[in-house]
Amino acid sequence: DPDPEPQPEPDPEPEPQPEPVTDIPAGGVSVITSAPATSYAFWQGDNNGAVGSAETVSADHEQFSQAVRVSVTNPSGEFYNGQLQYPTTTALNEDDVLLLHLYFRSVENTYETGAGFATVFMETPDYTKYVQHELSSAGEWQEYFIPLQMPRTEAAGETIVKIGFGDGDRAQVFEVGGVQLLNYSNTLSVDDLPVTKLSYVGREQDASWRAEANARIEQYRKGDFTVTVLDADGAAVSGADVQVEFEKHAYHFGSVTVGSLLMGEGSDSDTYREKVLELFNQSGPENDLKWAPWAGEWGTSFNPTTTIAALQWLKDHDFYTRGHVLVWPSKRNLPELMQGYLPEGNPAAADPEAKQKVLDHIDDVTSATAAVLDEWDVLNEPYDNHYLMDAFGDEVMVDWFEQARTNLPAHKLYINDYSILSGGGRNFSHQDHYQQTIQYLKDNDAPIDGIGLQSHFGNSPTSISRIYDIIERFHQAFPDLKIRSTEFDVNTTDEDLQADFTRDFLTIFFSHPATVGVQKWGFWAGAHWNPDAAMYTQDWQEKPNAQAWKQAIYDTWWNDFSGTTNEAGEYANRGFYGEYTVTVSREGQEQSQSVMLLPDGDSAFTLKLAP
Numbered sequence: 001d002p003d004p005e006p007q008p009e010p011d012p013e014p015e016p017q018p019e020p021v022t023d024i025p026a027g028g029v030s031v032i033t034s035a036p037a038t039s040y041a042f043w044q045g046d047n048n049g050a051v052g053s054a055e056t057v058s059a060d061h062e063q064f065s066q067a068v069r070v071s072v073t074n075p076s077g078e079f080y081n082g083q084l085q086y087p088t089t090t091a092l093n094e095d096d097v098l099l100l101h102l103y104f105r106s107v108e109n110t111y112e113t114g115a116g117f118a119t120v121f122m123e124t125p126d127y128t129k130y131v132q133h134e135l136s137s138a139g140e141w142q143e144y145f146i147p148l149q150m151p152r153t154e155a156a157g158e159t160i161v162k163i164g165f166g167d168g169d170r171a172q173v174f175e176v177g178g179v180q181l182l183n184y185s186n187t188l189s190v191d192d193l194p195v196t197k198l199s200y201v202g203r204e205q206d207a208s209w210r211a212e213a214n215a216r217i218e219q220y221r222k223g224d225f226t227v228t229v230l231d232a233d234g235a236a237v238s239g240a241d242v243q244v245e246f247e248k249h250a251y252h253f254g255s256v257t258v259g260s261l262l263m264g265e266g267s268d269s270d271t272y273r274e275k276v277l278e279l280f281n282q283s284g285p286e287n288d289l290k291w292a293p294w295a296g297e298w299g300t301s302f303n304p305t306t307t308i309a310a311l312q313w314l315k316d317h318d319f320y321t322r323g324h325v326l327v328w329p330s331k332r333n334l335p336e337l338m339q340g341y342l343p344e345g346n347p348a349a350a351d352p353e354a355k356q357k358v359l360d361h362i363d364d365v366t367s368a369t370a371a372v373l374d375e376w377d378v379l380n381e382p383y384d385n386h387y388l389m390d391a392f393g394d395e396v397m398v399d400w401f402e403q404a405r406t407n408l409p410a411h412k413l414y415i416n417d418y419s420i421l422s423g424g425g426r427n428f429s430h431q432d433h434y435q436q437t438i439q440y441l442k443d444n445d446a447p448i449d450g451i452g453l454q455s456h457f458g459n460s461p462t463s464i465s466r467i468y469d470i471i472e473r474f475h476q477a478f479p480d481l482k483i484r485s486t487e488f489d490v491n492t493t494d495e496d497l498q499a500d501f502t503r504d505f506l507t508i509f510f511s512h513p514a515t516v517g518v519q520k521w522g523f524w525a526g527a528h529w530n531p532d533a534a535m536y537t538q539d540w541q542e543k544p545n546a547q548a549w550k551q552a553i554y555d556t557w558w559n560d561f562s563g564t565t566n567e568a569g570e571y572a573n574r575g576f577y578g579e580y581t582v583t584v585s586r587e588g589q590e591q592s593q594s595v596m597l598l599p600d601g602d603s604a605f606t607l608k609l610a611p
Contacts, residue, residue: 022194028182032086036179037066045082052082067177072165077429079119081166087157094153099193100146102179104135109172114138116174119164147193169428202464213511220513225603226572229565229584232611236569240586244561250577252517254282258527259310260301284322292335311372323376330385350391359403366407375412383433401446416452425466452486459492475514483514487521489533499544506552
């Protein structure tokens with residue numbers, strides 16, 4: 001089975017809105033310790049020394065008299081690095097309905113939001129996570145209800161409730177109290193249990209970022225244009241009717257697609273193609289161009305013939321196309337055909353021939369697809385995929401870009417990584433490493449054109465203003481590089497939250513002048529790594545996030561114009577950058593022309609009426 005894209009990190013939430021005290025339904029059986037303040041396991045974490053420590057303290061709370069105080073002294077930026085742990089004391093059966101209940105409060109922190117934070121997650125020895133939920137507080141005790149249903153049976157002690165405290169970049173102190181995990185077996189459903197509703201900062205309709213973003217959109221995403229109408233002799237025609245119809249955004253609003261579906265037969269493929277054309281102007285394969293499927297290691301539905309045919313279909317429909325990915329440089333994400341060169345856990349002993357094999361692959365796949373692609377992710381996720389750099393030195397990254405450029409003189413070449421915008425925008429070590437890696441590429445004259453920010457979000461996404469600040473950070477560091485959201489999705493079952501965040505993420509991204517597009521990481525639950533994140537259900541029911549996507553792109557940011565020419569034969573206005581059809585008519589004569597309005601292109605268009 002191919003490795004999936006990495007899980008998004010848990011995302012922060014604003015303070016939950018005060019709600020009436022929610023009663024815990026009767027009938028739940030405790031399946032962890034009944035003395036959570038004193039009976040816990042603890043891993044101090046490892047970041048060149050302990051990440052934090054824990055102690056039992058007295059607590060002034062009506063539900064509990066003691067709590068665990070965690071002092072985080074040396075966070076690594078990884079939420080799981082350092083854990084307070086509560087193993088299950090009995091087995092959990094498939095389909096058991098559980099309620100995780102706890103209280104959290106910040107004691108000391110220096111974050112600008114005023115909020116301390118941690119992540120509660122339920123995990124098994126193979127790192128399967130049944131829950132992953134941000135905890136946040138600015139000082140008061142916050143109560144959390146997290147219901148779930150077990151997807152499989154686990155023996156006693158195998159599932160552990162963990163409170164991870166390695167996230168962030170500063171010391172903090174917090175307390176956790178009243179931790180319970182109750183098993184209702186099959187007596188209640190998940191819907192019968194209380195749940196803490198999540199949100200994100202900046203969701204409010206009157207949030208201050210909105211006016212600023214709309215002003216930037218008006219400034220950077222629109223241009224003035226003039227249509228001049230002449231008669232057959234070249235004289236200005238006044239009083240001519242002018243229609244200016246918007247056909248397509250210059251900005252890329254896209255999604256990855258699946259080649260075999262685009263090329264397939266049957267009703268799902270028919271609907272899939274229809275939605276691609278309805279919703280997007282940019283695309284590229286989710287998996288087809290990764291090395292292993294390109295080399296035939298993922299079965300018959302992935303092959304170069306289908307992949308290139310699907311890309312040709314996209315080009316035939318005037319799509320901008322992206323390739324993903326030339327090099328994903330960990331051993332586990334390289335194809336089977338490379339494994340013999342790469343000894344497990346020992347990059348220093350890697351066969352030097354591997355270095356050339358990678359360059360040969362870049363040569364092969366870029367040559368084969370040059371005519372049907374506009375850009376590539378050359379390098380994917382260097383932060384935790386670095387076997388080849390460990391084996392052969394960081395300069396191989398430069399070699400990969402140069403090899404791509406040799407075959408692709410005009411294509412745009414990107415680096416791509418995750419957890420830059422997600423995780424509350426708080427994975428500072430990941431962000432710093434990304435900036436350092438890009439700086440290394442620039443310092444060594446690698447032909448890099450753009451920065452990919454993956455944009456996988458969970459059920460309490462990063463604040464909108466924090467997203468803008470991170471985009472701005474990378475723009476300030478690399479003002480000549482374009483920035484693209486490459487793998488946007490919002491993995492939650494809260495469809496209102498998903499729709500609102502889709503609208504707001506699109507808005508803040510579109511508003512930054514350095515960005516060129518937002519590409520979703522799939523749109524149909526029938527072909528999605530996280531089906532809950534899709535815009536259409538398996539049976540093609542449209543979800544609110546699809547409506548939010550369409551509303552923003554094809555309504556809020558859409559414009560058609562009509563009017564008449566003045567004495568000089570001119571009609572002027574201001575519109576979104578993109579493709580327009582201009583139609584002029586006077587006294588039964590009509591002339592149409594397709595024009596492109598671009599920031600660095602023509603803004604004056606002349607149409608001549610036939611004699």
